[in-house]
Amino acid sequence: MAKTVVLERKPLSLSERTYLPQIVTGLKTTFSNLFKEKVTLQYPEEKPVIPQGYRGVPTLVKDPNGREKCVSCQLCEFVCPPKAIRITPGEVPEEDESREHVEKAPEDFEINMLRCIYCGYCQEVCPEEAIFLQNEYSLSGYDREELINHKEKLYELGGTLPDQHYKWDKKRKAELEGNSH
C-alpha cells in the first residue's frame, strides 16, 4: 500500500492573509488576457475547419462512372439505431447497359434527419460504400417534411467520391477471364 504523506501546511503570512498580493496577481492574469488572440469564430462569414473523419449529414454517393452505387440491400435500414432510414427497393431495368452488374436500386431512399443521430453505422455497414457521412453539418427546415431527405436530395448532397476498389469493374474483368469466383 502506498504510504500516505501528510503535507504540512504552512500558516499564511500577513501579506497572504490580506489577499491583496493574490488579487494583484489575478488582475495581472486577466489584464494579459486582454491582448491575447481571440478564439471566437465569426461564424456565418468564417466557417470552422472540418477535421478528417467528421460525421456530418449522411449522404448517398455515386461511383466515378456516375452510376448509382446503392443496391438497396437495406442493411443500413436494419442497422440504423434510431430507425431514421427507410428504403423502397426497386428493380434496375434489364436493358440498362451501364448498370447490368446489379439487379436492384432504391426507388426511394429516405433519411429522416429529425431521427438521425449521426452514429455512422450506415456508412460502416454498407457493402457498396454508397452511403457516407460527409462534411455538411448545418441543416434546418420549417417543417418535419422538409427535414426528411429523399433520394434526389441525398445524391445532391453526396456527389461523387473517388472509389478505392472499383469492385464491379474487377468482378466484370474476372468474369470475362472466366474465373468469376
Add this chain to the structure above:
Amino acid sequence: MMDLELLQVLLLKCLFAFLMVSVVMSMAGYSVLAERKVSAWMQGRVGPNRTVLPLVGYVPLIGPLLRGLGMFQPLADGLKFLFKEEIVPGHVNKIYYYLAPLVALVPALTTMTVLPFGEFVDSTGNKIPLILANLDVGVLFIFAVSSLGVYGIVLAGWSSNSKYPFLGGIRSSAQMISYELAMGLSLLPVFLWTSEPGSMVSSLSLVQIANAQDSSAWLVLVQPLSALIFLIALFAETNRLPFDMPESETDLVGGFHTEYGSFKFGIFFVAEYAHIVIGSAIFTLIFLGGWHFLPWINDPWPTSWIGTLLGTGWFLAKTVFLIFFFIWIRWTLPRFRYDQVMSLGWTKLLPLSLANLVFYVILITWLDQSALNT
C-alpha cells in the same frame, strides 16, 4: 414680471443640468458596452460587433471601426428595453413595484449635482469650480442621498412578493448598512488632512478636497489605507462583484430584479451603472486629485478655457480608468459568500478604518502642533 437676469440664470442652470445628465447617462450606457467588451476580451472572445447604424456605419474606415468596437450597441440595448412587452406579474404589490426602479435611479442622478468636474479661472484670477450646486457639505450630501439607493433594491425585493428578490433585498440592505460605516470612517482622515492646519474652517466640500491635491501629493499616496477601505466599500455600495450579493445570479436567479422586465429592468440596469460612474468620479476627486495633473506637478495647461477643457478631460480620463478598474475586478474575482461579506465588513474593515482614523488623528495633531510652534 420676472426678472430677466433671474430667468437667464434659471435657463442656464437647466441647460447645465440637462448637459450633465446626458453626459452621465451616456457614460453609464457606454460602461455597459465597456463591461461587455472588456469581459469578452478577457475571456478570449470578441464581444458585440454586429450592430450597425445606417449612414454612419457605412462610412469607410470609421464605420467598420465603430461597428467592430460595438459603438452602436448601447442604442440597440436601450431601444430593446423600451420596446419590450411590459409584463407585470400578478402577485406583485403594484405601487411599490412601479416605485422601486425610480427610487433606485433618482438618488444615482441626484448625487451628480454636487459633483465638480473642472475649474475655470476668470479674468480676475478667481477660480470658479464647474459644478451644478457648490455645496460646502458635498460629501455628506452624496453619502446621504446615495445610501437612499438601497431603498430601490429593498422595495423591489419586497414588492416582487417572491423569494429570490426578497432574499436579494434583505442581503442588499444588510450589506449596505455594514459598509456604509467603514466608508464614512475611511473618509474622516481625508477631511482632517485637507483642512488647513491651525485655521478654524474645515470643509466637507469636494471642490476643496480636490484643490488640496493641487501640485501636492494625491491623497491616495498620503492615505493609502483610507483609499483602499473606501474603494472596497465603494464596490460594496455599488453592488459590484465581488460584493454583488443582491444580484448573485448563481444563487438568487436575478436577485432583486428577478420579477422585472422591459424598461423597468432597464432603469435598474442604468441606475447600477450610473452608481459606478458617480462612484468612480468621487474616488477620483477625493483620492486621485480630481482635475489636477500628476502628484507634485503643477497643472501644465494654460489658465484659459482651453485649460478648463483639458482639466475636465483629464478628470474624465481618470474616471474612465476607474470604471475600467471596476470591470477589471469583476472579471477577476469570484463572489464572496454572504457570511464572508458580513465578516469582512464588520470584523475587518470597520476596526481597520477606526485604527486608520486614530492613527491619522494623532499624526495630523502632531503635524499641526509642530507647524504652529515654529
